[in-house]
Amino acid sequence: MLAALEQVEELVPEDDGAAEAALRAALVDKYNTVRPFLKLLGESRALGAAAGGRKVLAAVRRLPELARRQVGKKPLLPKEIDASLVSAAWRRPIFANPDLPAGAVDRDAYVVCVLEGLFRALQVRDVFAAPSLRWADPRAHLLDGLAWEAISEDVLASLSLTDPVDAHLDAKLLALDAAWKQMAGRLEEAGDDALVRVINPADGHARLSVEKLGALGESASLKWLRAACQAMLPRIDLPELLLEVHSWTGFLDAYTHLADISTRMHDLPRSLAALLISEACNVGLTPVIKDGDEALTRGRLSHVDQNYVRAETHAAANAILIEAQRGVPIVKLWGGGLLASVDGLRFVVPVQTINAAPSPKYFGYKRGLTLLNAVNDQVMGIGQVVVPGTLRDSLYILDCLINIDAGPKPELVTTDQASDSDMVFGISMLGYRIAPRFADLGDQRFWRADLPDGTTPAYGLLEAIARNKINRSKIATQWADMTRVAGSLVTNQVRAYDLLRMFARNGRPTPLGQAFAEYGRIDKTLHLLSILDPIDDTYRRKLNKQLTVQESRHRLARKICHGNGGKIRQAYREGQEDQLAALGLVVNAVALWNSKYLSAAVDQLRAHDVPVKDEDAARLSPLGHAHLNVLGRYAIASSAPAEGLRRLGEIPDGADAVVEEEGV
Incomplete structure (x- = not known):
C-alpha cells in the first residue's frame, strides 16, 4: 500500500480528483476489512514494545476508540492523533480529504497508517508478542547479568574471543x-x-x-569410470533401499516412543519405512498401506506416526546416517x-x-x-x-x-x-x-x-x-x-x-x-x-x-518428492517441518547407499586390475538416481542379502582402452 501511495504522490497531479477519489475508496475498503479486529488488537495484552515501538503501540491501543467514533458527527482533529507516525506518503490521504471539514483528519486512512506502522515495528521486533514463537522479543532471550557471567568465560573461550x-x-x-x-x-x-x-x-x-x-575438463578415464560405476550399481526400489540402509546402521531404531517406553511392536522398522516413503514421496498413506500385513495397516501406521515420528527422532536418525557416511572409504576423497x-x-x-x-x-x-x-x-x-x-x-x-x-x-x-x-x-x-x-x-x-x-x-x-x-x-x-x-x-x-x-x-x-x-x-x-x-x-x-553438489542434491529431492506435483499440502508448520525432515532423511539414506556401492564398485575395479585414480574417484557423485525407482505402489520389504552388499553388475568393456590411452 505504501508503494502505491508513493506512486500517487509522484505521478498524480494535485488537481486529479478522480485519482484521489479512487485512492480514498481503496483506503475505505482496507479500513472496512480490518475494522472487526480493531477492538481485539487494541485491547490485547499480548503486545509489548521496546523503546522504538512505544509510540506505535500507544496508537494501536487507541484504535478501538477511533473505530467507535462517529466521525460524521464529531470529526477527528490533528491534536487527537500522533502526527509523528504519519510519513510523507500518508500526509495527503490523512490530512487533505476534501470530503471532510477543513482541518479534520481522515480516520480510516490514519487507522490503516497505524496498522502499517505496527507491521513494520513487528518486523524489527520494536513491537513484539508474548507468548509467541514467531513474533517474540529476542531481547528477552539474550543472556545477561548473572546468567551471562556464569558461562561467559567458557563460551568466549570456545569462540576464541577471550582477548581484549x-x-x-x-x-x-x-x-x-x-x-x-x-x-x-x-x-x-x-x-x-x-x-x-x-x-x-x-x-x-x-x-x-x-x-x-x-x-574443468574430464579425462577419458573419468568418463569411463562414471559410466562403469553407473552400470555396476544394482537397480533398487526406494523402500528396499531404506530397509537395507537400516540393516547397516539401525537408523530406524532412533524413532523411540513419545513416552520414552520400550516397544514390543513387531516389524516397527517396516512401519517407519512406510511412513518415511509416504512423507518423502509426498504420496500419502494409501500407496504404502497393505491390508492383512500387520506392519502396514492404516491403524498401525497412524499409531506409529503419532507416537514415534517427530522432530527430535528425525534428527537422531539423521545423525546416525551422517556418522555412517563418514566411515565409507570413498567419502574421504570427497x-x-x-x-x-x-x-x-x-x-x-x-x-x-x-x-x-x-x-x-x-x-x-x-x-x-x-x-x-x-x-x-x-x-x-x-x-x-x-x-x-x-x-x-x-x-x-x-x-x-x-x-x-x-x-x-x-x-x-x-x-x-x-x-x-x-x-x-x-x-x-x-x-x-x-x-x-x-x-x-x-x-x-x-x-x-x-x-x-x-x-x-x-x-x-x-x-x-x-x-x-x-x-x-x-x-x-x-x-x-x-x-x-x-x-x-x-x-x-x-x-x-x-x-x-x-x-x-x-x-x-x-x-x-x-x-x-x-x-x-x-x-x-x-x-x-x-x-x-x-x-x-x-x-x-x-x-x-x-x-553444484547442493544443486544435484536438490534434483534428487525433487525426484523423490514427486507426489501432488511436488506441492506441500500440510497446513501447519509442524506438519510441514516433519514432512520435509522425512524428505531430507530419505535423501541422506540414498546418498549413503550410493556411496557404499560406489566405494564397492571402485574396490571391485581395482581388484580386477583396473587402475582407478583417486582424482577420478573424488569426482564421483553419490547423488545419481537412474538406478533408483521411486514410483508405483510400494512393497515395504527387504530383498537384500543377509550379509554384505548386493551383487554388483559386470564391469563394462573398454577398461583396457582407457588404461592404454591414459598411460596408467
Missing part, C-alpha cells in the same frame, strides 16, 4: 593487511596472465575485471566435512496456511515455503530449517548452521548471493567463515583499515580498489554486547533470524547492527580477496563445486 577487543581487532586487521599485500604482489607477478585486472574508467572509478571460470553449503529448495503450498508466503519469482501467483538446508562436502544434509516464502536466506542461514544434527562443525560455509550480508559476515565470530558466491565480483565494495600503529598502508595496483575504510571504533564501543549476542546464539537462547531483523530499523542499522556490519566487512574482504586470487582459482572452484 583492541588485541582481537589488531590481529584481524593485520591479517586483512597481509591479504591486501599478498594480492597486490600476486597481481604484479601475474602480469598480463592475471585472472583479475584493475580497470580505471575515464571517470576515475576503478573496478576489477574478473575472468570467468571455465568448466572431503572432511569442514566445508558446507546452505541453499533453499522451494515448494508451492496450495492450502490455506500462515506458514507460507508469496513470491512471484518462484511461486507465480501462489504461496510457498523454502526448505533451507545445509549440506557438507561429504554430500550429507547436516541440518535444515523451513521458512515461509523466500525471505532472504541470510536471515536464516545461521539458524540452519547452529542446529546441525551431527558431523563436525563446518569451518567454511558457501552460499549463493542471496545470503550476502555484512551483518551475517559479522556473526562469523561464531566460528563460521561465510563464503557467498557473487555474481558481480568486480563491483563489490572492498574494505581496508589503518594498521594498529596508526599508519595507512599502501597496496600498489589495488590502491584505488581499497577505498572504503572500516570504522573500528564502532566495533570497540559495542564489543561487550556483540560477544553477549554471540554467546546467546551458540547456546540457543535466541534465533539468529530474530536478531538480524532487530539489528535494523526502517532500512537503517542500529548501533549494534552497524558494529556487526563493520566487523563483518573484515571477513567479507578477506573472502573476496581469496576468490580474486590473480593466479590460483582453486578457492573459487572449491566453492562452486560445493554449490
Whole structure:
C-alpha cells in the first residue's frame, strides 16, 4: 500500500480528483476489512514494545476508540492523533480529504497508517508478542547479568574471543593487511596472465575485471569410470533401499516412543519405512498401506506416526546416517566435512496456511515455503530449517548452521548471493567463515583499515580498489554486547533470524547492527580477496563445486518428492517441518547407499586390475538416481542379502582402452 501511495504522490497531479477519489475508496475498503479486529488488537495484552515501538503501540491501543467514533458527527482533529507516525506518503490521504471539514483528519486512512506502522515495528521486533514463537522479543532471550557471567568465560573461550577487543581487532586487521599485500604482489607477478585486472574508467572509478571460470575438463578415464560405476550399481526400489540402509546402521531404531517406553511392536522398522516413503514421496498413506500385513495397516501406521515420528527422532536418525557416511572409504576423497553449503529448495503450498508466503519469482501467483538446508562436502544434509516464502536466506542461514544434527562443525560455509550480508559476515565470530558466491565480483565494495600503529598502508595496483575504510571504533564501543549476542546464539537462547531483523530499523542499522556490519566487512574482504586470487582459482572452484553438489542434491529431492506435483499440502508448520525432515532423511539414506556401492564398485575395479585414480574417484557423485525407482505402489520389504552388499553388475568393456590411452 505504501508503494502505491508513493506512486500517487509522484505521478498524480494535485488537481486529479478522480485519482484521489479512487485512492480514498481503496483506503475505505482496507479500513472496512480490518475494522472487526480493531477492538481485539487494541485491547490485547499480548503486545509489548521496546523503546522504538512505544509510540506505535500507544496508537494501536487507541484504535478501538477511533473505530467507535462517529466521525460524521464529531470529526477527528490533528491534536487527537500522533502526527509523528504519519510519513510523507500518508500526509495527503490523512490530512487533505476534501470530503471532510477543513482541518479534520481522515480516520480510516490514519487507522490503516497505524496498522502499517505496527507491521513494520513487528518486523524489527520494536513491537513484539508474548507468548509467541514467531513474533517474540529476542531481547528477552539474550543472556545477561548473572546468567551471562556464569558461562561467559567458557563460551568466549570456545569462540576464541577471550582477548581484549583492541588485541582481537589488531590481529584481524593485520591479517586483512597481509591479504591486501599478498594480492597486490600476486597481481604484479601475474602480469598480463592475471585472472583479475584493475580497470580505471575515464571517470576515475576503478573496478576489477574478473575472468570467468571455465568448466574443468574430464579425462577419458573419468568418463569411463562414471559410466562403469553407473552400470555396476544394482537397480533398487526406494523402500528396499531404506530397509537395507537400516540393516547397516539401525537408523530406524532412533524413532523411540513419545513416552520414552520400550516397544514390543513387531516389524516397527517396516512401519517407519512406510511412513518415511509416504512423507518423502509426498504420496500419502494409501500407496504404502497393505491390508492383512500387520506392519502396514492404516491403524498401525497412524499409531506409529503419532507416537514415534517427530522432530527430535528425525534428527537422531539423521545423525546416525551422517556418522555412517563418514566411515565409507570413498567419502574421504570427497572431503572432511569442514566445508558446507546452505541453499533453499522451494515448494508451492496450495492450502490455506500462515506458514507460507508469496513470491512471484518462484511461486507465480501462489504461496510457498523454502526448505533451507545445509549440506557438507561429504554430500550429507547436516541440518535444515523451513521458512515461509523466500525471505532472504541470510536471515536464516545461521539458524540452519547452529542446529546441525551431527558431523563436525563446518569451518567454511558457501552460499549463493542471496545470503550476502555484512551483518551475517559479522556473526562469523561464531566460528563460521561465510563464503557467498557473487555474481558481480568486480563491483563489490572492498574494505581496508589503518594498521594498529596508526599508519595507512599502501597496496600498489589495488590502491584505488581499497577505498572504503572500516570504522573500528564502532566495533570497540559495542564489543561487550556483540560477544553477549554471540554467546546467546551458540547456546540457543535466541534465533539468529530474530536478531538480524532487530539489528535494523526502517532500512537503517542500529548501533549494534552497524558494529556487526563493520566487523563483518573484515571477513567479507578477506573472502573476496581469496576468490580474486590473480593466479590460483582453486578457492573459487572449491566453492562452486560445493554449490553444484547442493544443486544435484536438490534434483534428487525433487525426484523423490514427486507426489501432488511436488506441492506441500500440510497446513501447519509442524506438519510441514516433519514432512520435509522425512524428505531430507530419505535423501541422506540414498546418498549413503550410493556411496557404499560406489566405494564397492571402485574396490571391485581395482581388484580386477583396473587402475582407478583417486582424482577420478573424488569426482564421483553419490547423488545419481537412474538406478533408483521411486514410483508405483510400494512393497515395504527387504530383498537384500543377509550379509554384505548386493551383487554388483559386470564391469563394462573398454577398461583396457582407457588404461592404454591414459598411460596408467
